[in-house]
Amino acid sequence: MKLPILIINFKAYGEAAGRRAVDIAKAAERVSRELGVNVAVAPSHLELALVAQSVGIPVYAQGADVESPGAYTAHVAVDNVKEAGASGIILNHSEAPLRLNDLARLVARARAAGLDVVVCAPDPKTSLAAAALGPHAVAVEPPELIGTGRAVSKYKPETVVETVELVKRHFPDVAVITGAGIESGEDVEAALRLGTRGVLLASAAVKAKDHYAKILELARPLAGR
Ligand code: G3P
Numbered sequence: 001m002k003l004p005i006l007i008i009n010f011k012a013y014g015e016a017a018g019r020r021a022v023d024i025a026k027a028a029e030r031v032s033r034e035l036g037v038n039v040a041v042a043p044s045h046l047e048l049a050l051v052a053q054s055v056g057i058p059v060y061a062q063g064a065d066v067e068s069p070g071a072y073t074a075h076v077a078v079d080n081v082k083e084a085g086a087s088g089i090i091l092n093h094s095e096a097p098l099r100l101n102d103l104a105r106l107v108a109r110a111r112a113a114g115l116d117v118v119v120c121a122p123d124p125k126t127s128l129a130a131a132a133l134g135p136h137a138v139a140v141e142p143p144e145l146i147g148t149g150r151a152v153s154k155y156k157p158e159t160v161v162e163t164v165e166l167v168k169r170h171f172p173d174v175a176v177i178t179g180a181g182i183e184s185g186e187d188v189e190a191a192l193r194l195g196t197r198g199v200l201l202a203s204a205a206v207k208a209k210d211h212y213a214k215i216l217e218l219a220r221p222l223a224g225r
Pocket of ligand 1: 009093141145146147148149179180181182200201202203204
């Protein structure tokens with residue numbers, strides 16, 4: 001995983017459904033190219049293959065089920081998202097939380113498949129536990145700030161700082177990123193100043209009227225770091 005990183009999670013937003021996912025991903029690709037920064041996009045499973053075929057930036061899956069490929073109706077296995085073109089995966093998002101044993105298995109399987117692995121956690125201690133599972137990065141995201149426009153880097157800086165300190169001390173190879181409520185370039189800048197190596201965000205980019213302009217603003221603080 002190339003750091004620092006800006007990851008744009010499309011969630012299940014209508015603004016990022018179908019061909020619209022490709023449009024946002026192309027805007028992210030243009031920003032990545034122009035600024036020379038790593039911008040990844042995480043479309044829904046439905047658009048994963050289409051987006052992966054359409055852009056050259058990293059495309060992450062929003063998650064996966066723990067079952068292997070096989071007779072599991074409506075499940076999506078790690079191997080399936082890899083096959084669809086994903087180069088990374090987000091696990092344990094607060095909107096798709098996992099049981100500990102399943103999370104451990106998924107992290108191991110995703111790493112074995114060669115995917116970048118980002119595990120989300122709501123607080124510093126859970127982030128430390130998540131780091132112990134061996135992902136490339138943990139994303140600390142206080143759930144109460146998600147989608148509010150109240151940035152974690154400004155409204156809960158102590159959560160970010162504590163997570164960075166804990167994870168760095170015990171698992172120096174695991175990067176800490178953060179997200180929730182990140183809305184502006186200033187919010188991203190603040191997150192980096194707190195010691196993170198990137199940001200995971202959704203609504204600010206996906207719901208923007210001008211995707212290119214907004215992603216450019218959000219990614220600019222990563223340039224040259
Ligand atoms: O996955 C990112 C996310 O949970 C934060 O969402 O809309 O607050 O940027 P948002």
